[in-house]
Amino acid sequence: MSESRGKQPASAATQVSPPSGAAGEPADNGSGRSRLRLSRRGWTLALSAVLVVVFAMLGAFVRVPYVALGPGPTYDTLGAVNGEQVVSVEGRPTYPTGGELRMTTVSLNDDVTLFGALGLWVSGRFAIAPREEYFQPGESDEEVRRQNIQQFRDSQSNAEVAALRSLGYPVKVVVKEVVSGSPADDVLSPGDEIVAVDGRRISNEDDVIAALKGTRPGQTISITFRHDGQPTRTESVRLARHPEGPQGFVGFQPIDRADVPFEVDIALEDVGGPSAGLMFALAIVDRMTPGKLVGGERVAGTGEISEKGQVGAIGGISFKLVAAKEAGATAFLVPERNCAEASAQAPEGLRLIKVSDLDGAVRALQNLDAGRPVPSC
Numbered sequence: 001m002s003e004s005r006g007k008q009p010a011s012a013a014t015q016v017s018p019p020s021g022a023a024g025e026p027a028d029n030g031s032g033r034s035r036l037r038l039s040r041r042g043w044t045l046a047l048s049a050v051l052v053v054v055f056a057m058l059g060a061f062v063r064v065p066y067v068a069l070g071p072g073p074t075y076d077t078l079g080a081v082n083g084e085q086v087v088s089v090e091g092r093p094t095y096p097t098g099g100e101l102r103m104t105t106v107s108l109n110d111d112v113t114l115f116g117a118l119g120l121w122v123s124g125r126f127a128i129a130p131r132e133e134y135f136q137p138g139e140s141d142e143e144v145r146r147q148n149i150q151q152f153r154d155s156q157s158n159a160e161v162a163a164l165r166s167l168g169y170p171v172k173v174v175v176k177e178v179v180s181g182s183p184a185d186d187v188l189s190p191g192d193e194i195v196a197v198d199g200r201r202i203s204n205e206d207d208v209i210a211a212l213k214g215t216r217p218g219q220t221i222s223i224t225f226r227h228d229g230q231p232t233r234t235e236s237v238r239l240a241r242h243p244e245g246p247q248g249f250v251g252f253q254p255i256d257r258a259d260v261p262f263e264v265d266i267a268l269e270d271v272g273g274p275s276a277g278l279m280f281a282l283a284i285v286d287r288m289t290p291g292k293l294v295g296g297e298r299v300a301g302t303g304e305i306s307e308k309g310q311v312g313a314i315g316g317i318s319f320k321l322v323a324a325k326e327a328g329a330t331a332f333l334v335p336e337r338n339c340a341e342a343s344a345q346a347p348e349g350l351r352l353i354k355v356s357d358l359d360g361a362v363r364a365l366q367n368l369d370a371g372r373p374v375p376s377c
Contacts, residue, residue: 072105091262099294106316148272159280182251215248277305300324301333309358339377
């Protein structure tokens with residue numbers, strides 16, 4: 001509504017009579033309503049209030065492209081979770097264990113708001129990192145979750161093979177994956193046992209690589225294998241060109257698996273990543289050998305493990321040390337390549353034990369229980 005509506009314009013010489021009504025009352029604009037006039041200061045305060053509300057809404061509810069990393073839960077691989085034994089052996093006698101072997105984890109929160117990120121960072125307990133370091137462009141949370149779960153399952157398989165190999169049990173070679181459209185695609189399936197390649201007996205996955213070394217594209221070789229417990233059979237395949245070298249390409253990935261008449265079961269779900277392998281392997285060794293590997297100690301640790309028992313470096317060691325300390329651990333098994341970082345950030349009172357392979361970790365725990373020196377970071 002125009003401000004001049006309901007009024008008569010006045011010349012410079014014309015004196016306008018004061019509005020009717022009591023002194024101090026607002027003038028009627030002719031529409032029966034009074035106008036509210038804000039000063040410049042009032043408009044500034046109103047605008048500021050609106051901006052504060054908008055900023056508060058954005059800070060509280062809008063996600064930012066960062067993730068929060070912090071100490072995750074720990075699990076005793078010698079104990080039970082939700083009433084189910086974490087590591088169990090069926091079909092073979094086992095032995096009593098003592099103490100705890102706690103695997104450690106890192107929590108990753110992808111649902112981070114601006115205020116939430118600031119609060120976590122200020123707490124000193126969490127770190128904030130760009131989301132792109134953990135999620136590829138276009139990759140969904142579900143895809144990342146599936147990858148982490150697959151890594152975790154692979155770590156369980158590797159732990160079983162490493163532990164049983166350390167205890168002297170034999171292994172066999174099976175097909176882990178078959179490349180679509182490759183020479184092996186019409187012959188092999190995941191899970192098939194590889195018995196021989198081009199007449200060479202196969203006892204571990206390295207034998208497959210050695211048997212194919214020196215072959216050429218177009219060359220025909222034989223593969224002897226066993227499918228789903230059936231009798232062995234031999235098929236011929238014509239090698240293709242290898243994408244990464246001059247040798248022939250057959251198109252399957254071999255992997256070592258335990259060849260034993262009993263089952264080792266690792267029952268722990270909703271955990272991702274490969275770094276639990278060492279603690280699973282130690283729990284298997286402890287259950288399958290006389291004596292108590294850790295006595296009454298509460299030992300935590302971490303480390304990715306290969307089928308041959310080599311312990312690899314992991315990420316998030318600082319958070320895992322905090323989680324271990326809060327869980328009451330007095331000693332922590334650290335992969336050798338993580339020692340420098342762990343030494344700089346270890347909580348007071350947590351003893352760091354350096355490990356590079358499964359056999360060395362077993363000896364270190366035996367020495368710890370006996371009061372003998374152990375390798376430290």
